Amino acid sequence: MSLESIKYKRGNLEILDQLLLPLQTRYVKVKGVEDGWKVINKMQVRGAPAIAIVGCLSLAVELERDNNSDKKFMRQEIEGKLNYLVSARPTAVNIKLAADELINLANSLCADESVSPEEFKDKFISNIEEMLTKDIEDNKAIGKYGSEAILKNMNGDGPVRILTHCNTGSLATAGYGTALGVIRSLHETKKLEHVYCTETRPYNQGARLTAYELVHEKIPSTLIIDSVVSALMNSRRITAVVVGADRVAVNGDTANKIGTYQIAIAAKHHGVPFYVAAPLTSIDKDLTSGEKIKIEERPEKEMTHVGEHRIAAPGISCWNPSFDVTPASLITGIITEKGVFSPDKLHEIDPK
Numbered sequence: 001m002s003l004e005s006i007k008y009k010r011g012n013l014e015i016l017d018q019l020l021l022p023l024q025t026r027y028v029k030v031k032g033v034e035d036g037w038k039v040i041n042k043m044q045v046r047g048a049p050a051i052a053i054v055g056c057l058s059l060a061v062e063l064e065r066d067n068n069s070d071k072k073f074m075r076q077e078i079e080g081k082l083n084y085l086v087s088a089r090p091t092a093v094n095i096k097l098a099a100d101e102l103i104n105l106a107n108s109l110c111a112d113e114s115v116s117p118e119e120f121k122d123k124f125i126s127n128i129e130e131m132l133t134k135d136i137e138d139n140k141a142i143g144k145y146g147s148e149a150i151l152k153n154m155n156g157d158g159p160v161r162i163l164t165h166c167n168t169g170s171l172a173t174a175g176y177g178t179a180l181g182v183i184r185s186l187h188e189t190k191k192l193e194h195v196y197c198t199e200t201r202p203y204n205q206g207a208r209l210t211a212y213e214l215v216h217e218k219i220p221s222t223l224i225i226d227s228v229v230s231a232l233m234n235s236r237r238i239t240a241v242v243v244g245a246d247r248v249a250v251n252g253d254t255a256n257k258i259g260t261y262q263i264a265i266a267a268k269h270h271g272v273p274f275y276v277a278a279p280l281t282s283i284d285k286d287l288t289s290g291e292k293i294k295i296e297e298r299p300e301k302e303m304t305h306v307g308e309h310r311i312a313a314p315g316i317s318c319w320n321p322s323f324d325v326t327p328a329s330l331i332t333g334i335i336t337e338k339g340v341f342s343p344d345k346l347h348e349i350d351p352k
């Protein structure tokens, strides 16, 4: 069974505290929007799809509790709260797209006089709840399309060895995962020989979370430090790199965890195909290129300390961007739930 990062029943939301993994498994109750904002901002829950789902579900639990019977007031509250949730972390676009769609839904439910306040609330909450099942379905499709493309495009019939970065698995989504979903799907075909996951400094999503998921799923895997990537590509035949995305511009430029860009450069140099696995909700149709993507900067302490233990020289200044942008020219294919697209063909995707 895959790990359950989000536990939800109507009116009740708990998330697995990813700051404590892999040493402790503890769920945190999210009682409403304020809690939702905090768990996202502190990165107790992280990963672009999970951020969107938990943010919206935190609004669902708050609405379920409220006994408001004024549709106009509910609509106004919903818009304000969604905009607040979007501000918790700026780079991943999924929560922004979800918020825009939900605000449109609230507007039309409010304008429809045949909809009672109770129906407004029920329809709105049900719509959020659908995100959970849709995300898992999308991830399974991404897994299937991705593993087929990798197997079809690989040179020869040798063992399949995949490199991945950050965490894109069950913990970063509603379940199954995006890039890790592709790895899971390859594993199911029995053609996967080995996975290499980077540590992913400074927050160590690779060492703490991806390694945890790979061990949990019994997928043969090895952890490397981030600076081993080029040496790995030089010494062991890597079939493909698969990573996730936080925001993909229409031209295919992709923001993902810091370090992704240098892995893509190393892949180009070594002739290793470089894939981005992401649902359509990670594509920002308003952005023509990656230049304007807002890159979140995280607190220095994530770099200077491991837990409460300081490792950096006191007094040194730090720069801690959480993401970087990989240019489309370095990307072999973008794996979505609608198939695998060359970055220059993203605009051709039919969202329906």
Ligand SMILES: CSC[C@@H](O)[C@@H](O)C(=O)COP(=O)(O)O
Binding pocket: 046, 047, 048, 049, 092, 165, 166, 167, 168, 169, 172, 173, 177, 178, 179, 205, 243, 244, 245, 246, 256, 257, 258, 322
């Ligand atoms: C399916 S998760 C895709 C991305 O969100 C993932 O690769 C990533 O960069 C996560 O960053 P994080 O800072 O841990 O939220």
